[in-house]
Amino acid sequence: MSTTIEPTMRVEARRQPMPPRERLEPVFHVESLDAIYGTKPAVKDVSMEIYKNLVTAIIGPSGCGKSTYIRCFNRMNDLIPSFRQTGTIKYHDTDICASNIDPVAVRRNIGMVFQRPNPFPKSIYDNVAWGCRVLGMKDNLDDRVERALTQAALWDEVKDRLKASGLSLSGGQQQRLCIARAIAVEPDVVLMDEPASALDPIATQAIEQLMHELKSQYTFIIVTHNMQQAARVADMTAFFSISRGAEGERWGELIEYDATEKIFTAPGDKRTEDYVTGRFG
Amino acid sequence: MTEHVLRVEGLARRRRVNHLMESLAWLAAVIAIAILAIVVWSVARKGWSELNLDLLTKSPIPFSLTNAPQGLSNAFAGTLVIVGVATLMALPVGILVAVYLNEFAPPSIRTGVGLVLDVLAGVPAIVVGIFVFVLLVAGSGQSGLKGAFALAILMLPFVARTTIEVLALVPNALREASLGLGIPQWRTTLSIVLPRAAGGILTGTVLAVARVAGETAPLLFTSSLVGNQTSWNPAHALQTIPVAIFELSESPDPKDHARAWAAGFILLLFILCASLTARWLATRNARKIAGR
Numbered sequence: 001m002s003t004t005i006e007p008t009m010r011v012e013a014r015r016q017p018m019p020p021r022e023r024l025e026p027v028f029h030v031e032s033l034d035a036i037y038g039t040k041p042a043v044k045d046v047s048m049e050i051y052k053n054l055v056t057a058i059i060g061p062s063g064c065g066k067s068t069y070i071r072c073f074n075r076m077n078d079l080i081p082s083f084r085q086t087g088t089i090k091y092h093d094t095d096i097c098a099s100n101i102d103p104v105a106v107r108r109n110i111g112m113v114f115q116r117p118n119p120f121p122k123s124i125y126d127n128v129a130w131g132c133r134v135l136g137m138k139d140n141l142d143d144r145v146e147r148a149l150t151q152a153a154l155w156d157e158v159k160d161r162l163k164a165s166g167l168s169l170s171g172g173q174q175q176r177l178c179i180a181r182a183i184a185v186e187p188d189v190v191l192m193d194e195p196a197s198a199l200d201p202i203a204t205q206a207i208e209q210l211m212h213e214l215k216s217q218y219t220f221i222i223v224t225h226n227m228q229q230a231a232r233v234a235d236m237t238a239f240f241s242i243s244r245g246a247e248g249e250r251w252g253e254l255i256e257y258d259a260t261e262k263i264f265t266a267p268g269d270k271r272t273e274d275y276v277t278g279r280f281g
Numbered sequence: 282m283t284e285h286v287l288r289v290e291g292l293a294r295r296r297r298v299n300h301l302m303e304s305l306a307w308l309a310a311v312i313a314i315a316i317l318a319i320v321v322w323s324v325a326r327k328g329w330s331e332l333n334l335d336l337l338t339k340s341p342i343p344f345s346l347t348n349a350p351q352g353l354s355n356a357f358a359g360t361l362v363i364v365g366v367a368t369l370m371a372l373p374v375g376i377l378v379a380v381y382l383n384e385f386a387p388p389s390i391r392t393g394v395g396l397v398l399d400v401l402a403g404v405p406a407i408v409v410g411i412f413v414f415v416l417l418v419a420g421s422g423q424s425g426l427k428g429a430f431a432l433a434i435l436m437l438p439f440v441a442r443t444t445i446e447v448l449a450l451v452p453n454a455l456r457e458a459s460l461g462l463g464i465p466q467w468r469t470t471l472s473i474v475l476p477r478a479a480g481g482i483l484t485g486t487v488l489a490v491a492r493v494a495g496e497t498a499p500l501l502f503t504s505s506l507v508g509n510q511t512s513w514n515p516a517h518a519l520q521t522i523p524v525a526i527f528e529l530s531e532s533p534d535p536k537d538h539a540r541a542w543a544a545g546f547i548l549l550l551f552i553l554c555a556s557l558t559a560r561w562l563a564t565r566n567a568r569k570i571a572g573r
Contacts, residue, residue: 074461076457076460079453103460104464104466107461107463108462118452120455120473121477130472135463178458181462185462
């Protein structure tokens with residue numbers, strides 16, 4: 001039963017010690033990234049590496065540009081006409097921000113789960129199968145759907161009603177359906193933009209657990225405003241904060257990026273410490 | 282609580298004003314309904330004597346001295362053909378315009394073309410009629426196709442506008458869900474956005490059809506010099522209900538007048554049915570989307 005409440009301790013216990021940083025394989029290499037809406041910068045000068053098969057959390061106060069930042073990784077900001085960005089995000093060796101790179105190809109490798117569950121108005125089965133079908137992964141579609149739903153810890157709850165509408169599920173189930181949909185097309189990286197912010201604690205825990213179980217196969221980047229969540233799921237944590245300019249303009253900035261344990265127990269920056277200890281103004 | 286607490290300055294006056302305003306609003310609603318009822322009733326009453334199956338199935342016999350049954354089958358057939366062809370012309374173009382503007386165009390073009398659509402929607406029908414007359418009819422003669430073209434021009438902004446509105450109601454989260462899987466935008470539009478908007482587009486189309494079915498002015502220029510035989514061929518000029526009503530109303534024969542009223546009543550019924558269908562489609566679609 002995936003709906004039983006398991007104590008947080010069990011999630012903690014599953015965390016394996018992180019290998020030393022030099023043995024980690026970078027997936028993304030972000031170099032002086034600025035993300036700008038019109039003339040207003042949302043985040044400025046971010047540089048960091050994101051490592052394979054880890055969960056990387058991005059935390060910070062509202063308005064620090066976390067969501068804008070994570071949406072740079074799959075070119076989702078392209079949909080906003082006034083948006084532009086400078087700097088580079090290298091995915092392995094390719095700069096995915098370059099104008100000659102097709103965002104469709106980027107998103108094909110880098111999947112996304114959104115803040116609010118957004119299943120298609122289709123059946124549960126088709127929610128997962130449609131993407132595979134359109135992208136040409138038509139062989140053994142039933143197995144593929146079952147595998148994705150199992151990985152998303154939803155199979156047992158929906159296996160008898162695959163033809164029912166995806167919208168008939170509860171919020172937590174819908175979000176797991178969206179995760180199944182994202183991993184069914186076998187991306188390399190899964191971006192999660194506050195995936196549990198609209199969910200109750202039980203559904204939240206189910207999602208955290210499945211991130212633990214799936215990170216051997218995928219690389220996760222998760223934006224969260226919930227520090228406990230970052231502490232529970234993330235191997236690496238990046239703390240973003242809001243900086244203010246001389247004329248009152250505000251933008252988000254990467255303050256500190258380190259192993260989660262370090263960020264929460266021995267942060268190197270006063271602002272990080274203030275935030276993780278709840279003294280943030 | 283004492284009575285003192287509840288005492289409010291000028292409460293009686295406020296209550297009177299409130300009551301008065303409520304009654305005025307109620308009256309306005311009654312007037313709107315009454316006007317419709319009076320129109321429907323008087324049209325039905327005046328056309329009652331000719332309101333029978335012959336009206337739909339028999340051709341007109343002009344200057345008939347006998348009492349042989351006659352009807353306006355040519356006009357009903359013509360209206361069906363012309364409005365049908367006009368819909369076939371306006372619907373794809375209108376939907377494509379809307380899809381381009383809402384899904385692909387940059388905001389500046391969206392506003393500009395949106396304004397053009399509004400202007401086009403405001404062009405009087407008779408201007409569209411004379412435009413098509415000069416463009417297509419003058420020198421080569423009338424036809425149902427040309428009439429349909431004129432009606433399609435009138436339908437186009439209407440279909441495009443309602444389609445833009447329903448496309449804008451499709452939540453962005455759905456587009457993002459599909460794009461986030463690495464699905465191209467054209468495929469997202471075709472398989473996710475348009476099906477979701479289909480009910481609304483259909484509703485808008487039905488209303489557009491109801492609107493142009495009663496247009497007379499453009500058809501006077503493009504499809505009015507007609508015989509009395511029923512024809513389904515849009516290559517010829519076809520009689521239509523509005524033009525038939527207009528012509529019959531100028532006849533000296535009171536029976537022709539009654540036929541005009543009867544035809545008008547059927548046109549009214551058609552528009553009423555179309556509106557009801559549109560509503561039904563809209564609610565059914567809303568229910569389908571909600572997954573119930």
